Amino acid sequence: MNMELGSYNHLDFEDEIYKYWLERGYFKSSVNNSKKPYTIVMPPPNVTGVLHMGHVLNNSIQDVLIRYYRMNGYEACWIPGTDHASIATEAKVTKYLQDKGIDKFKIGREKFLEYAWEWKEKYGGIIISQLKKLGCSCDWSRERFTMDEGYYKAVIYAFVELFKKGYIYRGYRLVNWCPVSRSAISDEEVYYKEVEGKLYYFLYPIKGTKEFLEIATTRPETMLGDTAVAVNPKDTRYKKYIGKTVVLPIVEREIPIIADEYVDMEFGTGVVKITPAHDPNDYEIGLKHNLEFINILNPDATLNNNVPEDFRGLDRYEAREAVVERMKELKYLTKIENHTHKVGYSERGHVPIEPYLSEQWFLKMEELVKPAIEVVKSGKIQFFPERWTKTYFHWLENIKDWCISRQLWWGHRIPVYYCEDCGFYYAYTEAPLKCEKCGSKKIKQDPDVLDTWASSWLWPFAVHKWPEIEENLKYYYPTDTLVTAPEIIFFWVARMIIAGMEFIGEIPFKKVYFTGTVRDEIGRKMSKSLGNSPDPLDVIKEYGADALRFTILRLAPLGNDIFYDNQKCEIGRNFANKVWNASKFILQNIKNIKLKEIKEVKLDIFDKWILSKYSKSLKKLREEIESFYFNDAAVTLYDFIWSEFCDWYIESSKIALYSDNNQDKENKASVLYFLLVNILKMLHPYMPFITERIYRILPVKETESIMVSNFPTYDENLVFENEEKTVEFLKEVIYIIRNLRGENKAPPATELNVNIKLSNNREEDLIKNEIYLKKLAKVKNFTIIDEAYKKAPMEVVGLGNGFEVYLILEGLVDVEKEKERITKEIERLTKQIEGVSQKLKNPSFLEKAPKDVIEREEKKLENWQTELDKLKQNLLNLR
RNA sequence: GGGCGCUUAGCUCAGCUGGUUUAGAGCACCUGCCUUACAAGCAGGGGGUCAUAGGUUCGACUCCUAUAGCGCCCACCA
Numbered sequence: 035m036n037m038e039l040g041s042y043n044h045l046d047f048e049d050e051i052y053k054y055w056l057e058r059g060y061f062k063s064s065v066n067n068s069k070k071p072y073t074i075v076m077p078p079p080n081v082t083g084v085l086h087m088g089h090v091l092n093n094s095i096q097d098v099l100i101r102y103y104r105m106n107g108y109e110a111c112w113i114p115g116t117d118h119a120s121i122a123t124e125a126k127v128t129k130y131l132q133d134k135g136i137d138k139f140k141i142g143r144e145k146f147l148e149y150a151w152e153w154k155e156k157y158g159g160i161i162i163s164q165l166k167k168l169g170c171s172c173d174w175s176r177e178r179f180t181m182d183e184g185y186y187k188a189v190i191y192a193f194v195e196l197f198k199k200g201y202i203y204r205g206y207r208l209v210n211w212c213p214v215s216r217s218a219i220s221d222e223e224v225y226y227k228e229v230e231g232k233l234y235y236f237l238y239p240i241k242g243t244k245e246f247l248e249i250a251t252t253r254p255e256t257m258l259g260d261t262a263v264a265v266n267p268k269d270t271r272y273k274k275y276i277g278k279t280v281v282l283p284i285v286e287r288e289i290p291i292i293a294d295e296y297v298d299m300e301f302g303t304g305v306v307k308i309t310p311a312h313d314p315n316d317y318e319i320g321l322k323h324n325l326e327f328i329n330i331l332n333p334d335a336t337l338n339n340n341v342p343e344d345f346r347g348l349d350r351y352e353a354r355e356a357v358v359e360r361m362k363e364l365k366y367l368t369k370i371e372n373h374t375h376k377v378g379y380s381e382r383g384h385v386p387i388e389p390y391l392s393e394q395w396f397l398k399m400e401e402l403v404k405p406a407i408e409v410v411k412s413g414k415i416q417f418f419p420e421r422w423t424k425t426y427f428h429w430l431e432n433i434k435d436w437c438i439s440r441q442l443w444w445g446h447r448i449p450v451y452y453c454e455d456c457g458f459y460y461a462y463t464e465a466p467l468k469c470e471k472c473g474s475k476k477i478k479q480d481p482d483v484l485d486t487w488a489s490s491w492l493w494p495f496a497v498h499k500w501p502e503i504e505e506n507l508k509y510y511y512p513t514d515t516l517v518t519a520p521e522i523i524f525f526w527v528a529r530m531i532i533a534g535m536e537f538i539g540e541i542p543f544k545k546v547y548f549t550g551t552v553r554d555e556i557g558r559k560m561s562k563s564l565g566n567s568p569d570p571l572d573v574i575k576e577y578g579a580d581a582l583r584f585t586i587l588r589l590a591p592l593g594n595d596i597f598y599d600n601q602k603c604e605i606g607r608n609f610a611n612k613v614w615n616a617s618k619f620i621l622q623n624i625k626n627i628k629l630k631e632i633k634e635v636k637l638d639i640f641d642k643w644i645l646s647k648y649s650k651s652l653k654k655l656r657e658e659i660e661s662f663y664f665n666d667a668a669v670t671l672y673d674f675i676w677s678e679f680c681d682w683y684i685e686s687s688k689i690a691l692y693s694d695n696n697q698d699k700e701n702k703a704s705v706l707y708f709l710l711v712n713i714l715k716m717l718h719p720y721m722p723f724i725t726e727r728i729y730r731i732l733p734v735k736e737t738e739s740i741m742v743s744n745f746p747t748y749d750e751n752l753v754f755e756n757e758e759k760t761v762e763f764l765k766e767v768i769y770i771i772r773n774l775r776g777e778n779k780a781p782p783a784t785e786l787n788v789n790i791k792l793s794n795n796r797e798e799d800l801i802k803n804e805i806y807l808k809k810l811a812k813v814k815n816f817t818i819i820d821e822a823y824k825k826a827p828m829e830v831v832g833l834g835n836g837f838e839v840y841l842i843l844e845g846l847v848d849v850e851k852e853k854e855r856i857t858k859e860i861e862r863l864t865k866q867i868e869g870v871s872q873k874l875k876n877p878s879f880l881e882k883a884p885k886d887v888i889e890r891e892e893k894k895l896e897n898w899q900t901e902l903d904k905l906k907q908n909l910l911n912l913r
Numbered sequence: 914g915g916g917c918g919c920u921u922a923g924c925u926c927a928g929c930u931g932g933u934u935u936a937g938a939g940c941a942c943c944u945g946c947c948u949u950a951c952a953a954g955c956a957g958g959g960g961g962u963c964a965u966a967g968g969u970u971c972g973a974c975u976c977c978u979a980u981a982g983c984g985c986c987c988a989c990c991a
């Protein structure tokens with residue numbers, strides 16, 4: 035490693051530094067009872083996943099926390115892994131095979147799984163290697179996969195336990211069916227899209243009369259499965275028909291006219307066709323009125339043999355047209371209206387789902403949910419932002435049983451075994467050799483697999499050797515903070531809490547941080563399908579991982595969405611560059627100088643000022659990180675390092691560094707070095723690479739790597755209130771001189787003379803520290819005067835808090851410009867004075883406002899009044 | 914249909930429990946500087962009736978109500 039710093043280029047060292055950390059094993063954690071653990075389990079990304087901006091945000095936050103607590107003496111452990119993502123992966127592998135001309139259903143389960151594992155080994159887990167580029171300090175030796183051997187055992191064990199308790203049951207139910215994956219999906223996997231559809235009006239002839247009932251439907255093809263027609267019992271128009279029957283056109287089936295409150299008299303014609311097997315509402319009505327359930331669909335959403343021959347085998351949309359066409363021929367079609375409505379789509383297949391009757395496994399939720407509600411209500415688990423608890427409670431309090439079976443192959447196969455002879459079935463962790471009821475050896479396992487979330491809900495403890503209760507589980511569980519997206523509050527967060535309470539009897543995490551959504555510059559969610567998400571790896575290449583991390587955290591207020599575009603990474607990159615150059619400056623200037631402990635240094639006023647600022651920033655930073663205000667923490671770092679340390683302290687330090695006084699040099703270098711070391715540490719959780727790179731070439735340090743150094747702690751002895759105020763005063767004087775100089779376009783290199791009139795007893799401060807004034811404001815000489823000069827136009831005036839500055843410009847004054855400037859100032863002041871005096875004239879203000887507020891206002895008025903007089907005077911002097 | 918959130922400079926956002934903030938920052942813009950850490954920089958500057966209308970209060974960007982626009986989440990309307 036080069037011991038000199040050249041110019042900043044992240045490509046020179048980021049990869050190398052990461053390798054160094056890995057070699058040294060700094061990410062590894064082990065049970066250490068002399069330390070408190072700090073644990074995070076990474077929300078496992080899908081094996082099929084590719085890193086996107088959401089992961090960057092999420093994992094940057096986790097890494098900040100882990101690095102911060104590691105440096106604070108905790109046994110920090112970040113457990114990574116990937117999710118097998120049953121349905122998503124199966125879809126991907128199916129597509130992959132299709133492209134090779136292989137039909138999944140032809141090759142069968144065994145062969146398919148072989149291909150799937152092959153595919154997983156080859157393409158899965160890319161995302162994990164990408165996280166390394168971001169600098170994530172995960173304990174990679176603990177990496178898990180939700181279908182690895184041990185995890186598989188945990189999932190099966192959990193299922194069997196729940197089965198034994200009677201929480202798992204089989205039911206012939208209406209489920210959301212995805213015709214592409216040919217599987218049931220959960221309610222949470224359905225998303226709704228507004229669709230321009232049509233509302234078709236059909237006539238159904240009433241049996242034994244010449245009359246008709248007119249119904250309206252958006253899905254005409256389902257009429258082939260109708261088993262009733264319903265009206266509202268209160269509807270006077272139709273009362274007389276209740277109990278009669280209609281003859282279902284095309285099918286020629288005789289079906290009853292029933293009455294049910296559910297029917298909205300206002301909508302359509304007030305008559306509803308009832309298809310219990312293909313609509314959730316109709317299903318309920320079907321149960322209530324004991325109707326026939328006729329399933330008309332095959333798993334791929336073509337029509338089955340329960341419909342008239344002409345329609346068999348048609349796709350559902352072909353069937354729709356065919357039905358409409360036939361109804362038209364029969365003169366039963368009265369009209370077609372445009373109708374926008376919401377249609378449920380499969381999150382996996384991206385086609386409309388079909389409500390479909392099928393045999394599925396369900397998990398009873400009613401009992402399981404109770405402790406999960408309790409631990410959040412009592413505050414044992416805290417949500418950040420807190421408002422998400424509302425969503426959480428709403429879902430849990432209205433929970434429905436969870437359909438946990440999927441008609442897929444990639445996943446954990448349901449461990450229920452059936453006897454083909456006597457029909458007995460039960461769940462076992464190991465396949466039984468014979469039926470425990472009849473002894474038959476003809477046993478077969480249930481073909482379905484479990485919903486992915488029925489495995490990932492065990493994540494916080496299944497990453498250890500659970501169900502074995504061993505050392506690691508005892509030490510690391512519960513974890514500290516879960517960092518995740520609010521979109522999966524039901525899918526995952528709630529269910530992990532349920533599982534933790536059920537299986538371990540203890541919460542899985544103490545705090546949940548919900549990140550915002552990363553959006554593009556026009557507010558759209560970044561997604562692969564929209565193609566609006568930049569590839570983080572490209573961004574890292576261009577700007578550096580440090581820059582990306584810092585930028586995204588800078589932009590992410592607690593739980594709010596962030597609008598990202600690559601250009602914003604300049605914030606982080608420029609800041610990194612600044613840190614780099616400041617470090618370079620310090621390292622160059624401490625060479626051959628004997629460094630002292632900060633306690634041994636004779637501190638001057640700027641030293642005390644910066645140490646004070648440093649201490650306060652440090653305190654603030656710690657509070658912000660610990661309470662998850664990551665963007666505020668980024669601002670704290672940025673402002674302290676750039677605006678105070680670099681802009682003022684380093685600049686002021688040059689006076690001593692470039693002087694001939696060795697004592698001064700030693701002192702200054704020692705303070706600079708002290709601050710450099712601590713600044714690098716403070717910054718390390720946000721910008722791990724650059725801080726490590728610089729740390730490694732530091733001449734004096736406590737540890738080899740910054741990763742395992744101690745995070746600085748707040749030290750009261752480094753706070754100097756008085757000196758802080760004095761320097762703020764000096765800064766103001768300097769600032770005003772610079773301002774006057776700039777406004778009057780005085781050449782920057784020219785040293786000017788200044789007269790200063792004080793009304794704040796700071797004469798001594800000014801004289802004692804004149805060197806700073808002279809160097810930082812390029813002042814040749816200054817004179818403290820008792821009375822304002824009246825030598826304009828050679829002078830311009832600037833007003834500060836308790837002082838006036840007269841810059842002597844000797845012919846450089848642009849009189850007209852200066853007049854303009856002062857006039858503007860006068861206007862501004864006049865307005866302010868008006869405001870305050872109005873306030874002070876208000877009797878109720880004087881009566882009711884607290885004394886200190888009134889005093890403050892009076893003081894304000896007084897000051898402004900004097901300033902105004904000065905300005906008016908000066909304006910007169912200008913001619 | 915319910916619930917939640919947002920609306921502050923051209924853009925992206927700070928401003929948490931009402932009066933020390935003359936409403937701040939970064940980017941963009943204007944002026945002057947290649948000053949031996951940094952032009953990915955330095956020193957200055959301009960720019961906002963804090964979405965709208967009411968209300969509470971001595972006092973509101975900050976609290977309350979209504980309205981508008983935007984965005985999420987939940988809900989079975991054929």
